[in-house]
Amino acid sequence: MTRRICVVVTARPSYSRIRTALVALRDRADADLQVVVAASALLDRYGTAVRYIEDDGFEVAARVQMVLEGGHPAAMAKTTGIGLLELASVFDHLRPDVVVTIADRFETMATAVAAAYMNIPLAHIQGGEVTGSIDEKVRHAVTKLSDLHLVSSQSAAARLRCMGEREASIFVTGCPSIDLAAEVAASPALDFDPFERYGGVGAGHSWEMSSEYLVVMQHPVTTEYEQARAHVTATLQAVDQLGMPTLWFWPNVDAGSDATSGGIRAYREQHRPEQIHFFKNMAPLDFLRLLANARCLVGNSSVGIRECSYLGVPAVNIGTRQSGRDRGENVRDVDYDCEQIAIAVQERMSVGRYPRSTLYGDGRAGTRIGSVLVGAPLSIEKRLCY
Secondary structure (H helix, E strand, O other): OOEEEEEEEOOHHHHHOOHHHHHHHHOOOOEEEEEEEEHHHHOHHHOOHHHHHHHOOOOEEEEEOOOOOOOOHHHHHHHHHHHHHHHHHHHHHHOOOEEEEEOOOOOHHHHHHHHHHOOOOEEEEOOOOOOOHHHHHHHHHHHHHOOEEEEOOHHHHHHHHHOOOOHHHEEEOOOHHHHHHHHHHHOOOOOOOHHHHHOOEEOOOOOOOOOOOEEEEOOOOHHHHHHHHHHHHHHHHHHHHHOOOEEEEOOOOOOOHHHHHHHHHHHHHHHOOOOEEEEOOOOHHHHHHHHHOOOEEEEOOHHHOOHHHHHOOOEEEEOOOOOOOOOOOOEEEEOOOHHHHHHHHHHHHHHOOOOOOOOOOOOOHHHHHHHHHHHOOOOOOOOOOO
């Protein structure tokens, strides 16, 4: 019997964290894959992730326009509300046997609540982890609404048991984003020109991509959104001070994103840094190949904790956004301070590459997730096992 599996992708990082599972499901005769693309994954300002989903050959069953912009917590709350309304209609039309939601972004709450109230079994990718900010609340709330848990590590599974989730509902699959990192690690050569393929703005078109460069990915922290501009300015100053070629990626659509973006634009206009080039987004494999050849990742993205740990790329993690998350020896944590950031980047680069860590998976998560989603018993009866 074919199982209808509806996967909701709401943001650019969500696609990287589910892509190999989508491939596994598409290739199975016993799975009817329904891909729903929503929120910032549809917006040009945040890189139009839906384009890469379609380029990879996935048919989009529904598009959900739900984002209210403005860089304020109220916009996040209202976006979640709109998503709940719209996704309920999508699920009513598609009639999936199971809905899949990914990670801990605030939009995942809409997916989880809609599925739970419509008596559709819910599978959650990357539950049981620990971080800072609103992500912590969202992740654990989605866990309690979910019926299947597809987690990245044994420590995440242990936390879910402590939260009362049944052993039979927890599957340690690894993180699908590590599958992509493993593919890149097997063939890491930078085989494209990022400026030619992705455009972007700022300096850099004359660089030789064989030269040493940094990658920066810094998002606002929703519980500290009023300091977002000051936070990004400290990083800009540090990177400018280092004087290295730098590829900088635009922030996510979180509270404070307008302030982060505004800080970047203001610094660019006032100081005209000659070594920084800015991008909205890249296809997942292209981005990881670029990352694999970088001297260091700077910012507060989970990519420094996950993919960089597998690739052995040094990472300087700034601030509280990833507080508490399990990390490898490649990561050094610093505060929002220009001098601290610059010193930490130099220290990480002096080490070079770090040993590969399989903390978040071994590169085979997608296949495991596909098998669980097709074969695991489905039930909406929640039994807590404290």
